[in-house]
Amino acid sequence: QVQLVESGGGLVQAxxxxxxxxxxxxxxxxxxxxxxxxxxxxxxxxxxxTITSSGSTNYADSVKGRFTIxxxxxxxxxxxxxxxxxxxxxxxxxCNADVTHRRGIHTYNVDxxxxxxxxxxxx
Numbered sequence: 109q110v111q112l113v114e115s116g117g118g119l120v121q122a123x124x125x126x127x128x129x130x131x132x133x134x135x136x137x138x139x140x141x142x143x144x145x146x147x148x149x150x151x152x153x154x155x156x157x158t159i160t161s162s163g164s165t166n167y168a169d170s171v172k173g174r175f176t177i178x179x180x181x182x183x184x185x186x187x188x189x190x191x192x193x194x195x196x197x198x199x200x201x202x203c204n205a206d207v208t209h210r211r212g213i214h215t216y217n218v219d220x221x222x223x224x225x226x227x228x229x230x231x
Contacts, residue, residue, distance in 0.1 A: 110134035110220045112203045117225030124229070125191045130203030130222055132184040137210040140217070142179055142186040146199035146227075153202065157188060171197075193229045200224040 116128040132139060143158035157167045157177035165177055176189040186203060203222035208215050 112222035114222040114225040119228045128188040138208045140206040143204045144188045145202045148199040195231045
């Protein structure tokens with residue numbers, strides 16, 4: 109089992125910045141892609157940004173140029189630096205990790221989610 113613990117959410121004024129962190133712990137053989145998703149009230153969960161184990165990144169068009177995803181593989185941690193925040197960025201932000209487990213000579217992948225952290229941007 110793997111736990112993803114997020115931190116760094118909060119209330120900020122428009123134009124401000126926040127940095128989210130998500131640390132994975134537990135029985136981990138390796139972590140492949142990690143990412144951040146968000147869900148605003150009455151909306152579906154949407155992708156914000158992802159990063160592979162080698163550092164390749166992908167961003168939603170709505171956050172390109174404002175958000176930066178990074179990771180520390182040694183710490184099994186992914187970060188999301190959010191700058192120039194807008195009220196429409198208000199949502200619960202969820203961390204996601206594609207984790208490889210090893211059982212004997214076999215490996216298998218499981219997708220994990222964090223509990224979510226609230227980000228509120230006031231106008």
